[in-house]
Amino acid sequence: MRLAGILGLSTGFTLNCGKRDTTVATPILDQYQADFISSHVSIVMASRSAGNVPSQARALGCRVSADRRHVTLILPVIYSASLLDDLRSGGGIAAVFTRITTYETMQLKGPGATIGAPTDEDRAVLQSYGDSFFADLRQIGYTELFSSVVTRMVREDMVVVKFAPTDAFRQTPGPGAGGRLEAAP
């Protein structure tokens, strides 16, 4: 089994390490970033309990609102119990998005999230996510087996987690990982 042959570090994100205003006058995400997280990327979310013990779960699709202020993640209920409990209890949310063919990675954070049932629009995202993610899996040499695991997860009961990101960070492996991202004008 081979890992991805990396194509080089992405420069798709604007890096800004300076102190920033916490009032969100413009959306955190620019169009490139919104398109990136809505594409066939690997998505993992985290929250935490009242005692600050972290939890995590995998999502199977992402949708960004037209104004780019809200992000909706779709995930199977059965594999996400701790995370959903923590979100319901008011824990903040972090979500990391990685394009598995290039390791280009970004992380979004929000102070909390709402949980709801998926709409038809969410289900459509789920379907197209699976198809394009499989193509990437194949490209980096993963067997059909991994696609089968994702396919099975897609058939489970889904829930959506919606949040308004207040921070974005570059996480592509390297010394710049963790730097804050600003939306390009």
Add this chain to the structure above:
Amino acid sequence: MSVALSSIRRCLEGAVPALIATCAPDGTPNVVPLSQVHFVDDAHVALSYQFFSKTRQNVLSNPRAVVQVMDPLNGTCYELAVEYLRTETHGPLFESMKAKLAGIASQTGMAKVFRLLGSDVYRVLNAKCVVEGMPVTIPALPQPLSGLRACMAAMAGCPDLAQLFDAVLEGLDRFCCIQHSMLLMFDAAQARLYTAATHGYAESGVGSEIALGEGIIGVAARERTPIRIGYTASEYLYSRSLRAELAKAAQGAELETEIPFPGLADSASQLAAPLMLNDRLIGVLYVESPQELRFSYEDEDALVVLAGQLALTITLLSHAAEQLEEPATAAARVVVQGAPVTIRHFASDHSVFVGNDYLIKGVAGAILWKLLSDYLNDGRTEFTNRELRLDTGLKLPDLCDNLEARLILLQRRLAERCAFLAIEKSGRGRFRLRVDRPVLVSES
């Protein structure tokens, strides 16, 4: 469902990137991909610390974290609830992870980006399956444990070191499907390892040397720890750099006294296990393969056990050779004929040349020179290990040095490089010098 960490070790090979979620003291969660999750023991893992990241900042103030890993064979996901304990910045764990990270970095095009600053050791509070994988038939791989058993059975009948070395390396091929292997012995005085036996290479490379700390073998020896890499790591490859250096030296130098290291040019998986007798380093058992991820944790377990057994057996056989001499067997009649050949000895490093061809240096070179001198002065051909050990002129390294292994090295170099000189065993603790051509000697 909770699982034993040791039962999911193959998820920690780096084939599928892992993820770690942490939480800042203010309650802000963080989740990022991880380069390396290293199995320490059933209750501990170590994570690579490469940059001062948010993850690190978080665990220093709130040690609880969650790590997700995936089984590369069936896609099963496991979640490890962990607690940060400490960071190690040197020593066996650090060096082992550094070598492994170099392989992962090189495989993912990150060779210039990834640099290990520390090994973050975490206690594993719980490991559980979170997503069931697909039922798959695991490809039939050689079973390391049964291979190990067969190798050890083959070792048991060996009367001397030479046969032991061959039995182990041939056994690895026959019983464990490991085609490329070598055994290096440690020279404590020189802080170097010399190759005593190899298997599966075009050139045997017996007599080639590796400095302590050089490449995977040298680091495994220095740190007294097994090191296993599943992907080519250029900084740990001997073949390329050494061959280039040798080619350069061969062009410029009149007298070449290096024996090329025989390692595979396209080595992708490497495993070096130190031979330890209590806390004493005897040597290193090294195996490699052109196939990525060829050696598993189970192979590492087996090789470490084999290396331990080998260290013990080498010590016992060497001791027996010097303490329990047998009477010499009868010598065959030798006819000395042909044109005389000049053998040169350089006292500075005990290098010995046959004509213009480099043969050997160091302790083995000094031994050969003593044997030839005695042969030319007194006509002696029969010798014992013990007399070499007691010979003050030879200035042998301390008792810990393995004289028997030096003799095997000399015997094999002669067999490969010099048709008219040979060292033959004439009984336990004894050997015979055979000279088939007239020799002239020159000392510098």
